[in-house]
Amino acid sequence: xxxxxxxxxxxxxxxxxxxxxxxxxxxxxxxxxxxxxxxxxxxxxxxxxxxxxxxxxxxxxxxxxxxxxxxxxxxxxxxxxxxxxxxxxxxxxxxxxxxxxxxxxxxxxxxxxxxxxxxxxxxxxxxxxxxxxxxxxxxxxxxxxxxxxxxxxxxxxxxxx
Amino acid sequence: xxxxxxxxxxxxxxxxxxxxxxxxxxxxxxxxxxxxxxxxxxxxxxxxxxxxxxxxxxxxxxxxxxxxxxxxxxxxxxxxxxxxxxxxxxxxxxxxxxxxxxxxxxxxxxxxxxxxxxxxxxxxxxxxxxxxxxxxxxxxxxxxxxxxxxxxxxxxxxxxxxxxxxxxxxxxxxxxxxxxxxxxxxxxxxxxxxxxxxxxxxxxxxxxxxxxxxxxxxxxxxxxxxxxxxxxxxxxxxxxxxxxxxxxxxxxxxxxxxxxxxxxxxxxxxxxxxxxxxxxxxxxxxxxxxxxxxxxxxxxxxxxxxxxxxxxxxxxxxxxxxxxxxxxxxxxxxxxxxxxxxxxxxxxxxxxxxxxxxxxxxxxxxxxxxxxxxxxxxxxxxxxxxxxxxxxxxxxxxxxxxxxxxxxxxxxxxxxxxxxxxxxxxxxxxxxxxxxxxxxxxxxxxxxxxxxxxxxxxxxxxxxxxxxxxxxxxxxxxxxxxxxxxxxxxxxxxxxxxxxxxxxxxxxxxxxxxxxxxxxxxxxxxxxxxxxxxxxxxxxxxxxxxxxxxxxxxx
Numbered sequence: 001x002x003x004x005x006x007x008x009x010x011x012x013x014x015x016x017x018x019x020x021x022x023x024x025x026x027x028x029x030x031x032x033x034x035x036x037x038x039x040x041x042x043x044x045x046x047x048x049x050x051x052x053x054x055x056x057x058x059x060x061x062x063x064x065x066x067x068x069x070x071x072x073x074x075x076x077x078x079x080x081x082x083x084x085x086x087x088x089x090x091x092x093x094x095x096x097x098x099x100x101x102x103x104x105x106x107x108x109x110x111x112x113x114x115x116x117x118x119x120x121x122x123x124x125x126x127x128x129x130x131x132x133x134x135x136x137x138x139x140x141x142x143x144x145x146x147x148x149x150x151x152x153x154x155x156x157x158x159x160x161x
Numbered sequence: 162x163x164x165x166x167x168x169x170x171x172x173x174x175x176x177x178x179x180x181x182x183x184x185x186x187x188x189x190x191x192x193x194x195x196x197x198x199x200x201x202x203x204x205x206x207x208x209x210x211x212x213x214x215x216x217x218x219x220x221x222x223x224x225x226x227x228x229x230x231x232x233x234x235x236x237x238x239x240x241x242x243x244x245x246x247x248x249x250x251x252x253x254x255x256x257x258x259x260x261x262x263x264x265x266x267x268x269x270x271x272x273x274x275x276x277x278x279x280x281x282x283x284x285x286x287x288x289x290x291x292x293x294x295x296x297x298x299x300x301x302x303x304x305x306x307x308x309x310x311x312x313x314x315x316x317x318x319x320x321x322x323x324x325x326x327x328x329x330x331x332x333x334x335x336x337x338x339x340x341x342x343x344x345x346x347x348x349x350x351x352x353x354x355x356x357x358x359x360x361x362x363x364x365x366x367x368x369x370x371x372x373x374x375x376x377x378x379x380x381x382x383x384x385x386x387x388x389x390x391x392x393x394x395x396x397x398x399x400x401x402x403x404x405x406x407x408x409x410x411x412x413x414x415x416x417x418x419x420x421x422x423x424x425x426x427x428x429x430x431x432x433x434x435x436x437x438x439x440x441x442x443x444x445x446x447x448x449x450x451x452x453x454x455x456x457x458x459x460x461x462x463x464x465x466x467x468x469x470x471x472x473x474x475x476x477x478x479x480x481x482x483x484x485x486x487x488x489x490x491x492x493x494x495x496x497x498x499x500x501x502x503x504x505x506x507x508x509x510x511x512x513x514x515x516x517x518x519x520x521x522x523x524x525x526x527x528x529x530x531x532x533x534x535x536x537x538x539x540x541x542x543x544x545x546x547x548x549x550x551x552x553x554x555x556x557x558x559x560x561x562x563x564x565x566x567x568x569x570x571x572x573x574x575x576x577x578x579x580x581x582x583x584x585x586x587x588x589x590x591x592x593x594x595x596x597x598x599x600x601x602x603x604x605x606x607x608x609x610x611x612x613x614x615x616x617x618x619x620x621x622x623x624x625x626x627x628x629x630x631x632x633x634x635x636x637x638x639x640x641x642x643x644x645x646x647x648x649x650x651x652x653x654x655x656x657x658x659x660x661x662x663x664x665x666x667x668x669x670x671x672x673x674x675x676x677x678x679x680x681x682x683x684x685x686x687x688x689x690x691x692x693x694x695x696x697x698x699x700x701x702x703x704x705x706x707x708x709x710x711x712x713x714x715x716x
Contacts, residue, residue: 094189101186105179107231114175115231 010060018060025053033144037117037136046140047147054152063159086156093149100142103135115139173219174228174243176212177251178290180205185283195275199266202279206262209286213248213255217674220248225681225691227296235296236357236694242296244688245677249524250293250427252674253531257419258286260657264539265412267649268546273318273410281311285416292424296692298346299356301428305342305392308421309335315413316405327408334401338391345384352377358436359692362685365439375440379456382437386429386460393425395501396470399494403478406490411542414486418493419535423527426500430520433460434507434682461508465606468505469613471498476620480627485541485551488628489534496530496577498617499588502610503595510604513683518598520679521672522591528671529588532664533576536657540570543650544632548640553628558637562644566651567633569658574625576661579618584664587672589618 029049036042057065067073067085107116117136125131184205191198220226220243228241262282269278288308295301313335317328346356353361353373364371365378391398406414433456440456475495482488500523507519543566544559545551560567572583579589592614599607664671681687 090192094186094192097186098190101182105183108172108179113229113232114172114179117231 014060018056022053022056025049025056029053033140034137036140037134043140043143044147047144048151050144050148051151051155055155058155058159063156086153089149089153089156091149092145093153096142096145096147096149098142099145100139103138103142106135106138171219171226171228173212173216174226174241174294175230177209177216177255178241178287178294180208180212181283181287181290184208185280185287188279188283192275192280195271198279199274202283203262203266205283206259210255210259213251216243217248217252219243220245221677225687227691227693228294234696235692236355236360237697239300240296240357240359240692241294242359242688242692243294244691245674245681246427246431246524246679247293249528249674249678250423251290253423253528254286254289254293254420256660257531257535258289258416260653260660261412261415261419261535261539264415264542264650264653265410267647267653268412268542269410277314278318281314282416285311285315285421289420289424293427296358297356298349298358298361298432302339302342302346305424306339308424309339312409312413312417312421315417316409318410318413319408323404324408327404331401331405331408334391338388341384342388345381345388348381349378349385352381355694357692357694358432359689360694362436362439363689363694365437366685368441375456376443378437378440379442379459382433382440382456383459385432386463389425389428389432390467391425393422393429393497393501394494395425395467395497396474396494397467399471399474402494403487403490406493406538407484407486411486411538411545414490415535415538415542418489418538419531422493422497423531426497426523426527429501429504430523430682433457434504434520435685435688439685457508461505462606464501464505464508465609468498468501469609471495471501472613472617472620476617476624479624480620483553485544485553485556485628485632486538488553488624489537489541492537492577492621492624493530493534495617495620496526496534499592499614500526500530502614502617503592506595506599506604506607506610509606510599510602512599512602515595515598515602515604516683517676517679518591519595520682521675522588522595524675524678525584525591525671526588528664528675529576529584529661532657532661533573533585536569536573536654536661537577539650539654539657540566540573543647543654546647546650547644550640553632555638555640556632557635558641559633559644561637562641563651565655569651569654570633571629572658572661574629576665578621578625582662582665584661584668584671586665587668589614 029046032041032049033043033046034041036046054066061069071085071088104115108114117134117139119132119134119136122131122133123129184201187201187205188198191201216226225242225244227235228243229235230239230241232238265278265282266274285308288304288306288311291304292301292308295304313328313332316331317324349361350356353364354371355361355364364373365375368375387398391401394402406417409417437456442454442456442459472495475491475493475498478491479488479495482491503519503522503526507516507523510516510519541551544556544563547563547566548556548559550556576583576585579585593611596607596610596614600611
């Protein structure tokens, strides 16, 4: 996986650019996620964008980097399920589904049809002046987690083969 | 707006779908603890049955129940419509899927159950429920996809060479089908200007008023028809059926044959007999001698040919196979012919009584096939568990070693053949009755229906008696001699066999439900009126004013 012979090691340029670019990608993804309910963007595209950031880390730093540097544990080969970081990805996927479904059910609990969304505007907020909170963000967040979890699982499992 | 209060008591409409969805999510979250997951899965199956029963009871007096998903009214939002037809199909799915679920708890190995079986099973059920409930063609596409994705995984579940090959074929074919479906739905939107089924029906009934050219709509409906025929496994779109059913685990084959196929049948009934029947054929497109100028006069002859071809292809295939699963898979192709045949008669006659009778025949036969065929696939699963093979030459003498299992097979086989008092007797009787009455009323193709049904029935007797006499009767083979005792599996199979008998003996309420479903399928006015897609249509020139009448998004 990572390491190998010296000539296959990514260049310093690639490593440095990755360090700079990944945060930018992630912030853009979050922005797309938050504006998605009434502007271009949304949970799906934000999830895909986040996955590209992780894909970049995988390609430049190797498959084990996330586990050794972020989770501080011995890397495991992500084969099958319940092993390696794939386990966490699976959890993200399941949690996303639960959030999206739960958001829809909350409307039912309040007496509205499944998936009904609402929006609230707060006037006179400092700096923002007018601030908007839309319940659709919850659903988008669920979609985001599902997409990130599913794509990263595929990436990790297929990448390990 | 009074809509909010009307919504709350119709949550019962969406309940089956939500129960399946929530169960799928819960079994996914609890996948690390096998026992909890299985308990939740079983609980979800029972809750699904309860939710469907409640929906059935609510539909019974009220007729058509409408649910506007997320509060957007038809035709702008996604509308769920529960009428007697949807409730009948949901009931069929609920009963069969619960039996299959209990069977899988003991049949599928621990690892398989923990990893993915239960979430996928309930996602598949979610897709099926959504497809039965939706009143929007694009949403129908979405539910088809939700239903298909788990089935791709299930076909490759054992991941051997044969399974992978079958799954590849199955996946590619269904992806092509989905692409076709999407193209056809896009075209329908472009030509009719709406995706809401009730709205399509309303606009097709008055094409001049909405500026619709019915020629392209007919063509797109025909493209869509291909997709549904593919899902239902009707000849000439049957070739994926045998490899996929053989590759999938036995309970999943039971689900695919018993429930998923019926979604294709339901889509044909709902879209072509309720919605597209509103369209008027251009002169010269219908065959001479067939009554009616509606789109159905175009699809009637097509349905005839496909039904007869299915019976022959399925029959010949099943007679010549040496693997129990293969026999049942080909038999499924033939039996779908019996469901489509009365539909073909309905499409070509004008007499309303015969039309209702024909749809009742198709629905009762669907129910019979769902229960009996899933019973047979579960029998083959139990035989495999006990004996370790499904090759008919290596079986033999099962009656003396496993009498309950063999008896259940016998009941299921007799139900497919149509022996009274089993469920299949009434199915066959109604199919023949439809043909005979249409013939008496002077329908030109009805004799073909009678002859075809006769040929199909002879084939059914031939292949089932062949399987019975060679796999269950005769000398005890060495493999059967060493057979194990899968108690739970046999118990489930026996319970389904009892259900087959019960449906036949207590047929009256089943007939009542099927008749209500058939009337609902043909009652286009009632369907359109309940959904009421014209509510926000500008009554005069002030369309801006009409837009102002749209209800707010939410609270």
